[in-house]
Amino acid sequence: MKTYKVAVIAGDGIGPEVIDEGVKVLNKIAELDQHFEFDFTYFPWGCEYYSEHGKMMAEDGIEKLKEFDAIYLGAVGFPGVPDHISLWDLLLIIRKEFDQYVNIRPVKLLEGAHCPLSDVKREDIDMLFIRENTEGEYSGAGDWLFKGKENEVVLQNGVFSRKGTERIIRYAFETAKKQGRSLTSISKANALNYSMVFWDQVFEEVSEEYPEVETASYLVDAAAMLMITDPKRFEVVVTSNLFGDILTDVGAALAGGIGLAAGANVNPERKYPSMFEPVHGSAPDIAGQGIGNPLASIWSASQMLDHFGYEQYGKLIIDAIEQLLIEGQTLTPDMKGSASTSEVGDRLIEMITTNSRTVNV
Ligand code: NAD
Numbered sequence: 001m002k003t004y005k006v007a008v009i010a011g012d013g014i015g016p017e018v019i020d021e022g023v024k025v026l027n028k029i030a031e032l033d034q035h036f037e038f039d040f041t042y043f044p045w046g047c048e049y050y051s052e053h054g055k056m057m058a059e060d061g062i063e064k065l066k067e068f069d070a071i072y073l074g075a076v077g078f079p080g081v082p083d084h085i086s087l088w089d090l091l092l093i094i095r096k097e098f099d100q101y102v103n104i105r106p107v108k109l110l111e112g113a114h115c116p117l118s119d120v121k122r123e124d125i126d127m128l129f130i131r132e133n134t135e136g137e138y139s140g141a142g143d144w145l146f147k148g149k150e151n152e153v154v155l156q157n158g159v160f161s162r163k164g165t166e167r168i169i170r171y172a173f174e175t176a177k178k179q180g181r182s183l184t185s186i187s188k189a190n191a192l193n194y195s196m197v198f199w200d201q202v203f204e205e206v207s208e209e210y211p212e213v214e215t216a217s218y219l220v221d222a223a224a225m226l227m228i229t230d231p232k233r234f235e236v237v238v239t240s241n242l243f244g245d246i247l248t249d250v251g252a253a254l255a256g257g258i259g260l261a262a263g264a265n266v267n268p269e270r271k272y273p274s275m276f277e278p279v280h281g282s283a284p285d286i287a288g289q290g291i292g293n294p295l296a297s298i299w300s301a302s303q304m305l306d307h308f309g310y311e312q313y314g315k316l317i318i319d320a321i322e323q324l325l326i327e328g329q330t331l332t333p334d335m336k337g338s339a340s341t342s343e344v345g346d347r348l349i350e351m352i353t354t355n356s357r358t359v360n361v
């Protein structure tokens with residue numbers, strides 16, 4: 001029996017509520033397979049931990065996480081702790097320390113999911129965002145000079161290393177090549193006259209190694225517009241940390257809502273654990289009510305199964321999510337339903353169990 005050791009950082013707000021459902025789904029998949037199991041270890045880190053201990057995670061937190069096969073994270077950040085502290089001292093530091101430089105975020109409109117655009121074909125919204133995840137605008141470097149004085153100046157530095165830029169673009173080309181799809185680069189060289197000029201140059205250079213991959217390149221402002229007016233242009237997309245953050249929320253809106261948007265923070269070399277988490281945050285406005293949509297965190301769990309090499313189970317989960325959306329009976333309020341978080345998880349597990357009989361498990 002193979003055992004996968006998964007560190008669970010449920011985090012803040014609706015994090016623990018939605019993560020519970022993902023854990024239930026993962027355990028069900030393991031039970032159906034019978035050849036592997038999950039060993040979940042829960043770490044109580046987050047804003048409550050901060051109010052007790054004055055830090056977001058244990059001093060040796062990163063050391064502790066190193067021994068796991070994966071990390072499953074809910075959400076981080078809650079009113080009461082400044083966001084730049086809560087996020088930098090937990091989520092962002094994990095992405096950086098574990099060199100999870102690829103953030104994979106599918107933007108795919110499943111059947112039954114609601115797209116706010118009126119005249120769009122379902123198959124036209126099928127993008128795969130590959131977001132640089134460890135540097136760029138999120139370098140964390142900057143300065144705050146003459147604080148509170150009349151001549152106050154704040155600097156926030158972007159860092160685009162040759163290594164960091166090349167590897168994310170190469171990863172995106174490899175993905176596009178494997179999938180037989182086009183690759184779009186999104187940047188902003190007209191205004192960001194160092195970082196994005198460099199990004200575009202590296203994209204050009206690497207593209208020469210992949211003559212079989214069709215490419216396009218857009219400025220980020222135009223890309224945001226085109227995602228709404230002509231989404232089918234975008235297949236595999238590679239972009240910087242900040243642009244990827246913003247555009248994947250646009251993508252979430254196109255593909256059925258933030259409650260459905262999933263992401264994987266991957267260290268492709270597998271030197272460190274990868275981390276799976278929904279795109280959304282802690283949703284303080286609905287936290288504690290048991291109505292957070294668990295489908296994004298469950299979709300992220302399916303990405304974890306893909307990562308472990310069980311693509312058939314990843315697909316089993318996505319197919320069940322689609323079936324649940326089509327059925328439309330057991331959905332949370334953000335999807336105009338009246339079900340609770342756990343009712344959605346339970347119904348999904350029923351569907352997975354039924355469907356597994358027709359899948360080769
Ligand atoms: P948010 O994603 O938490 O919420 C935005 C809106 O979407 C809210 O109205 C919320 O109720 C709704 N929403 C989000 N997820 C939902 C779900 N699963 N089901 C139903 N509705 C859902 O974004 P925000 O309000 O900007 O941020 C809240 C906190 O979360 C902040 O502290 C922020 O820094 C943090 N945050 C964390 C992450 C993360 O941990 N990966 C991501 C984004 C934001």
Ligand code: IPM
Pocket residue numbers: 077087091092245279281
């Ligand atoms: C995300 C989030 C994070 C990010 C925040 C919470 C730091 O918005 O994962 O999309 O910007 O990467």
Ligand code: MN
Pocket residue numbers: 245246249279
């Ligand atoms: Mn975001």
